[in-house]
Amino acid sequence: MPEEILELIEGKKFARLREILAEMNPADIATILEDIPERDLPVIFRILPKELAAEVFVEMDSEMQQFLIEAFSDKELRDVMDELFMDDTVDIIDEMPATVAKRILQQTDAQTRKMINQLLAYPDDSAGSIMTTEYIDLKKTMTVDQAFDRIRAIGVDTETIYTCYVIDKSRRLLGIVTVKDLLLHEKTCVIGDIMDENIIFANTMDDKEEVAGQFEKYDMLALPVVDKENRLVGIITVDDAIDVIQEEATEDIEKMAAILPSDKSYFRTGVFATFRSRIPWLLLLMISATFTGAIISNFEGKLTIFPALIAFIPMLMDTGGNSGSQASVTIIRGISLGDIEFGDLFRVIWKEIRVAFCCSITLAAVNFVKLLLIDNLVLHTFDPGKQMYEIAVVCLTLFFTVIVAKLVGCTLPILAKKIGFDPAVMASPFITTIVDAISLVIYFNTAMMILGM
């Protein structure tokens, strides 16, 4: 399919091209347009039917949008902008350089411009920033038939018609009515009698991640957004909630891997931008490893007397780090999904202690057997006759390290969240460094006690 289209573009067979594209989905057209030379873009874009052109425009990435806007005449720009929903317009303006944004705003009427500026003012992570201002509003005195008339009248220009919002004169939200309700009631029924007054809504300044969570919990198609005076100012549709859910998951994953989150996909992020998102944590974690280095330096002299102990340092540190990050990642995800709160701290600790106990017993036991079988009999790097005490040191350290690692891993994210830090950032990248230091301290102290170093 894409090859056929590229051929048509090269052959300049625009009539046939228009026919094919008109039948396609906007998202698919946008994907194809990514692969054609930029100079052909305006031509192809102009042959699309007006409404479809606007839908394709929304699906493009911001570089392509900017390129097209700069190629558009004022009239073309106005035509595209007129077809867009308010939330998409705001998203596009938000991504553009100031001069391009200004030009877009100049092509809109005063009222729209005011609305856009209001929406642009909402913080990036707020419900207000992802809402759209086009929705079906009804009065509670209307009949079902009148409601359908209103849907027919303004429905073409709203993103969803399936949930309608019943408001009073000062635009306060009184209830919601779905088209399903409308269809299943008599035409003469009054909206006020059939509307659902038990409304789930968000405030403009609510965190958008929490709002997206409401969609998951309540299986909604749209959620009304009200301002401080409880006036309805917009709605959030389920497709935008899905985007938020995916973005937040990606962000959490990036933070857990010590990467500064970015909102662009892999290939859209330049080499230098990728470098900048990765280097801060690498530097910070490298420098914080000075602590582990200092701990080892302290014991340097003693390690030269028992050199066999050095070989176990990576295994102890890694096992501690893995144990800790298992706990922290589980808790961080639980916090994100709303399963775990600060009040659960002691429940979490109690559970993790028991899990840690099972894990550390198993690991210590398996390690004991492994030393006797693999390291002793296969690799001959270990002599249980001479190094009996060293076995004890390693297995005991393993036991205590895993328990401490799990406890640090499970408490740190919850405490970070409590004091207002992002659990994913504060907890995950640091776990390894903290647990490394702790495991070395445990190791050397155990060695001193048992080996009398």
Add this chain to the structure above:
Amino acid sequence: MPEEILELIEGKKFARLREILAEMNPADIATILEDIPERDLPVIFRILPKELAAEVFVEMDSEMQQFLIEAFSDKELRDVMDELFMDDTVDIIDEMPATVAKRILQQTDAQTRKMINQLLAYPDDSAGSIMTTEYIDLKKTMTVDQAFDRIRAIGVDTETIYTCYVIDKSRRLLGIVTVKDLLLHEKTCVIGDIMDENIIFANTMDDKEEVAGQFEKYDMLALPVVDKENRLVGIITVDDAIDVIQEEATEDIEKMAAILPSDKSYFRTGVFATFRSRIPWLLLLMISATFTGAIISNFEGKLTIFPALIAFIPMLMDTGGNSGSQASVTIIRGISLGDIEFGDLFRVIWKEIRVAFCCSITLAAVNFVKLLLIDNLVLHTFDPGKQMYEIAVVCLTLFFTVIVAKLVGCTLPILAKKIGFDPAVMASPFITTIVDAISLVIYFNTAMMILGM
């Protein structure tokens, strides 16, 4: 609110309780019921209006569902099951022990039972396993008015009415019509003329994660599912797609943290189940650390001559591990989101080489300065006059380790995917172990060359 309800339960004020609960959202009622003693559960459940009771039942976790089913009379069980949508029924049966599942099936009629058994047969990760079989089907000869009549007739029992499916006599899917289309057309229009024939659909055996990705891409509310003969067998609604998106993100996060994925939330997973999901990778990674141990053992004698080198082992291993996991996690997420495919391998490698070069230059330079300023002047653990060559060894190792770590990190997930393994499982937990071993080999070889060990 929950406190008030708990008080009403304790005071056995069931009339008032029924009034309050009847106004609440099913998901919220289920949350409250989690906190009441199990023995009160059947009583509270019985006072709920029939339809609401079924909706609450769906929102409960499987332990509560099982407890209730065991407390239900056959008639009560039948009443609840009659109200459920097919996909929810199948999900519930799927979670129950065989005896309970059998009892549920006995309460359904032969036709429903056949349908349930068909749905149960779809693999867990297939589109078929999350679809529902209740939807609005239309004929293409119907008028808009007839379509509305059909929606009114069967709409109460379908999960969504907003997308209707036009099928022929052998149930092959011809097109879709939305209620918005129906509302915006004349009553006498014929469905065949207004339906959209450019349909996005899934096959029953498609991967459910990919299907959920379609919802994100095309902003749909429902997606039709067809069998091998292209007959419409069900639909997937957007709320189930959201659940899949969240589950898959959680699974990826767990796998990256070396945890076997589980589909239950943190507190719903028992201590032993949590232990079992964490211990396999801990054991495997601990045992694979034998390699790093063996590498160090090999150099033990030489390390006692240059004991200062030991202190840098944790820093080098951690920085390598962090660099590698930054790359692998980015690529794994990109694969999950459909941004990166096998064909992109060389593009990825080329990008990562450049990013790695920037990172490793920076890290080596900062480490050089850090050694001279902090370790030398502040900590006095390092003497640049005597240990000039050791500085060179550490900084060079850092440089090469970061580059190799990023390359391993970016290629491993793509190769894992290509040979049919899960990128998240195969790549992420192993990165640290592989990079540890590589960084030690680089370290000791550089040391041998420069220090002439």
